[in-house]
Amino acid sequence: MMNVTSTEHGDPCAPVLQELWQYVKAGQEEILVSPYLPASCAFLTHMLLCAPFLALDALGSVCRRVRWWRIAAGSGPPPSLRQWFDCLWRILFKYLTAILPATAMFQSLRSPMLPDLAPSCWQLFVEVLACSLLFDTLYFIWHFSLHRVSWLYRNIHQLHHQHKVPFALAAQDASSTELLSLLLIALISAWVVGCHPLSEALFHLINSWLAVEDHCGYDLPWALHRLLPCLGGAPHHQTHHSLHRGNYAPYFTHWDHLFGTYCA
Numbered sequence: 001m002m003n004v005t006s007t008e009h010g011d012p013c014a015p016v017l018q019e020l021w022q023y024v025k026a027g028q029e030e031i032l033v034s035p036y037l038p039a040s041c042a043f044l045t046h047m048l049l050c051a052p053f054l055a056l057d058a059l060g061s062v063c064r065r066v067r068w069w070r071i072a073a074g075s076g077p078p079p080s081l082r083q084w085f086d087c088l089w090r091i092l093f094k095y096l097t098a099i100l101p102a103t104a105m106f107q108s109l110r111s112p113m114l115p116d117l118a119p120s121c122w123q124l125f126v127e128v129l130a131c132s133l134l135f136d137t138l139y140f141i142w143h144f145s146l147h148r149v150s151w152l153y154r155n156i157h158q159l160h161h162q163h164k165v166p167f168a169l170a171a172q173d174a175s176s177t178e179l180l181s182l183l184l185i186a187l188i189s190a191w192v193v194g195c196h197p198l199s200e201a202l203f204h205l206i207n208s209w210l211a212v213e214d215h216c217g218y219d220l221p222w223a224l225h226r227l228l229p230c231l232g233g234a235p236h237h238q239t240h241h242s243l244h245r246g247n248y249a250p251y252f253t254h255w256d257h258l259f260g261t262y263c264a
Contacts, residue, residue: 022118050212056216057079071235088169091173136255137255147248189203214234219233245263
């Protein structure tokens, strides 16, 4: 468990992190330990991160450059505003009726504590990386099972594959069971690693961004998978939606290469 915090003298950004942590923590402890915080933040963060891609989809009808960036340029126009709002209400309904109460129960059992010290920069980096790798591993196993066990696919995962050409908001357009499993895998990953709350918050933010970018439908010049070759990105995941097989890992590609499920 990596629950030791520090503000090492040799760490140049330790004072900055300590000030940030004290600012976040000051008078906000009840909110930070609220069992409703993870699901609420997951929903709101997802909506905010999708906003730039809503703008891109709107620009796609008038800007040729935006259409060039779309991966499936020949599959039709970008999703309409009506499709976005229909998707939004489906996700909101599932969060209110299933995700919020279930994750609140999990968080109540978890009883998170708020340390006095912020993590060092190195601790922050190691914890976020460890969480990302663990989440990627656990989700690869779960996603592979969802496709290989027909009952699981029909009852849990098939709804997500209604989008043969996904768009950003559709990253969470899935059954309540699948949405809950994704959030629980993320929470369990942070719990197993023993993250500092700051590290956990950064992990959830990166996790949400990668999920949105994977489903956005655009191969953008500044996308993370162009900067980090270990990431699959939107082309990797859109191939999965097109073929309904392969590319089971959500972000990294090493498990798909190792198990022969990688599709170029």
